[in-house]
Amino acid sequence: MLTEDQRKRYSRQIISPLIGEKGQEIISSLRVLQIGAGGLGSPCSLYLIASGIKELTIIDDDIVSISNLQRQILYNETHVGKVKVEMAKQVLSNLNSEVQINAYKDFIDENSIKKYLKNQDFIIDCSDNMKTKFLVNKVAVENKIKAVIAGIKDFYGQIITVNPQKSACYQCIFPEPESEPSKTEGPLPVIGVTPGILGTLEALEVIKTALNLPNLENNLLMVNLIDMSFSKIEVLKNENCICSGK
Ligand SMILES: [Zn+2]
Numbered sequence: 001m002l003t004e005d006q007r008k009r010y011s012r013q014i015i016s017p018l019i020g021e022k023g024q025e026i027i028s029s030l031r032v033l034q035i036g037a038g039g040l041g042s043p044c045s046l047y048l049i050a051s052g053i054k055e056l057t058i059i060d061d062d063i064v065s066i067s068n069l070q071r072q073i074l075y076n077e078t079h080v081g082k083v084k085v086e087m088a089k090q091v092l093s094n095l096n097s098e099v100q101i102n103a104y105k106d107f108i109d110e111n112s113i114k115k116y117l118k119n120q121d122f123i124i125d126c127s128d129n130m131k132t133k134f135l136v137n138k139v140a141v142e143n144k145i146k147a148v149i150a151g152i153k154d155f156y157g158q159i160i161t162v163n164p165q166k167s168a169c170y171q172c173i174f175p176e177p178e179s180e181p182s183k184t185e186g187p188l189p190v191i192g193v194t195p196g197i198l199g200t201l202e203a204l205e206v207i208k209t210a211l212n213l214p215n216l217e218n219n220l221l222m223v224n225l226i227d228m229s230f231s232k233i234e235v236l237k238n239e240n241c242i243c244s245g246k
Pocket of ligand 1 (some may be wrong): 168169170171172173237238241242243244
């Protein structure tokens with residue numbers, strides 16, 4: 001049951017015939033784990049918190065730098081030099097104090113991610129590297145947690161939703177790289193709007209998936225912001241993939 005305050009706060013989404021009070025109750029019960037609090041993670045967390053989910057756990061290992069501000073819209077100049085997840089928690093709590101926000105400065109790898117999985121309804125990959133995207137996918141498949149994974153570069157992005165119970169996974173589309181890309185690889189070019197759009201779509205996918213609305217399961221959405229095209233490519237579950245028990 002929603003409280004009077006919740007009815008008022010979320011009134012504009014409750015009046016959507018696709019959401020309603022029932023839908024808001026579902027949104028208000030969601031627990032989400034977000035990996036990364038940068039370009040994708042900023043808009044993703046802002047919209048999820050604004051929508052009134054129950055709990056958001058954010059993991060990131062980084063410190064805010066001046067070159068982040070061009071795209072990581074959670075932060076401002078007073079945050080430079082400070083721990084990202086701490087500043088993120090502050091900003092997000094000011095936006096919606098009803099949501100439980102857990103913020104951990106941690107480096108995500110195969111072992112560390114395990115301690116954050118309990119009771120999560122979704123894992124969202126907002127990282128900036130392929131290794132973490134494959135890890136999020138694998139952990140989601142193994143633990144049967146729904147996942148949303150996005151990637152960006154320059155004016156381009158892609159996003160998919162993984163429902164381990166039934167849909168294709170990230171690794172069905174992209175074979176896992178045999179070796180890690182070299183760490184000396186320079187930063188990727190990016191216009192700030194690109195993670196803004198893709199991170200926002202990640203939040204939308206969580207909400208739509210939770211509400212059983214059409215989503216990006218079995219579909220990779222390719223976003224090209226130069227020619228303004230959004231194209232969906234249907235993807236099939238690969239029977240030799242980890243998501244088929246291989
Ligand atoms: Zn797969």
